[in-house]
Amino acid sequence: MFSQRIEGLRPSPIRAILDVIDRPGMISFAGGLPATDTLPQLSGVVPASTLQYGPTEGEPELRAAVSRQLRGLGVDAPPDRVMILSGSQQGIDLAAKLFVDPGTPTAVEYPTYLAALQVFRFYGARFVDLADPDSARTALAYVVPTFANPTGACASDAERDRLAARCLRDGTVLFEDDPYRDLVYDTCDRTPIAARMGGSSWIYQGSFSKTFAPGLRLGFIAASDDLFDRLVMVKQATDLHTSRLSQHIVLDAVTDPGWGARLDRLADFYRSRRDVFDDALTRHFGDLATWETPRGGLFFWLHLTRNVDTRGLLDAAIERGVAFMPGEEFSPDRPSIGTMRLNFSHADTDQTDRGLGILADLLRS
Known part of the structure; x- marks a missing residue:
């Protein structure tokens, strides 16, 4: 059945x-x-337009705001290659749908984010230890380099350089999950690995759950030019578009001078x-x-x-x-x-x- x-x-x-x-x-x-x-404590009037169907990629103003943030970090992410997600968990699902068939070698950290393991298992991934220098080439490398879940570790600049070089050498798609980068308490290297991936295939995602409100279920994804349109098509087959009401609330917050x-x-x-x-x-x-x-x-x-x-x-x-x-x-x-x-x-x-x-x-x- x-x-x-x-x-x-x-x-x-x-x-x-x-x-x-x-x-x-x-x-x-x-x-x-x-x-x-x-x-946050929410108040104010919601425009009627937020209750209508919206674009798959998300509200243009919010995509532009995310783009400004990512470009400031060195990531090649113009607004037309940013998509707003129904939570960053959806980004993991979209990437898995795009790349993972039963038996597809998928590199992850040991240990790594439990919910990502669930998604990759669901599509039949064969896990490979990212730390193993002798492992064979993988289609996808999923990493949480900044304040990793579950370990809290923050990768050094040298470690980020090595992983970027490895993905570039092997033609592996880098999938960088970065929901915690703004929750920083002591100095450490936080420049995205995706900023080092010029000319190659990469996905970078973040979330508003940890810095604003998890109940809104809002995240974002950016990707290299060869991947973005395909990710959009996969989202269209998943949920059409992300809640416009949640996007309106988050846009007001992140564009406020007090953000x-x-x-x-x-x-x-x-x-x-x-x-x-x-x-x-x-x-x-x-x-x-x-x-x-x-x-x-x-x-x-x-x-x-x-x-x-x-x-x-x-x-x-x-x-x-x-x-x-x-x-x-x-x-x-x-x-x-x-x-x-x-x-x-x-x-x-x-x-x-x-x-x-x-x-x-x-x-x-």
Whole structure:
């Protein structure tokens, strides 16, 4: 009855956990949820035109605003090669539809973004470790080089240069996912790899979920000239166009003179939460795990000192009112046993201390 690709489809553990975070008293270190205090308060009149069908590529004014931002980063992205998405997750789906057949070699980081793995698996990708210098050529290389999900790592300029050179040499399409770049707390290299890909095939995408409002489901994608029109056709076959209402709200925000100041305040807010979380980790997990303090993004990546499969702890943690993401879920085919991804943006100071204490008690027991 069902297509063959359904055989490899598995429920998303992130979505399953998000179903429980609204329970009274639940402390969530699981999904990359922005702090509720940072979400915008909306008001004003919505033009009637936003309730009509719109262009597949998105509203011209918003595409132009995104183009200005990307060109400022060195990415060759004129407005006519920018498309507004129904969330950046859609960009992953469009790219997979364009490139991935059953058995298509697809290079990813180990570990990498769980929801991207879900999409690539759905279309039958054969995963290749991006870090393996002896791996064969792949059709597509998916990377999150700036404050990676789940590890929080930020690639150096030299690492970005090497990956660009490798893709150019092998004719591999670079797919750079960059939703966290504006959530920066310490200095690090953030120039997009796509800015180094002149004359080759690339896709670059970002999101307004982390810097503005995830409920609007709005992201964007830019691509090299040889790929963009094909991506537009795939989107037309998917959902015709992205919500014009969401685009109107985001356009008002990103073109407001105070947008830059908002990003600065957001970074200050999350830097403080990161530091509070880091201190609480030291108190509760100092003898249980090792980690690096992330220079941006929303996550801590923990390596436990004992070889514990954290998937077995999740149900017990939820019963005690704490949600987290087992790190084993983020590797394509060889789980990283004894790892945890903890989000630091959503919980306040008291919740952080109490929740990490509960997790530490569960690990010790």
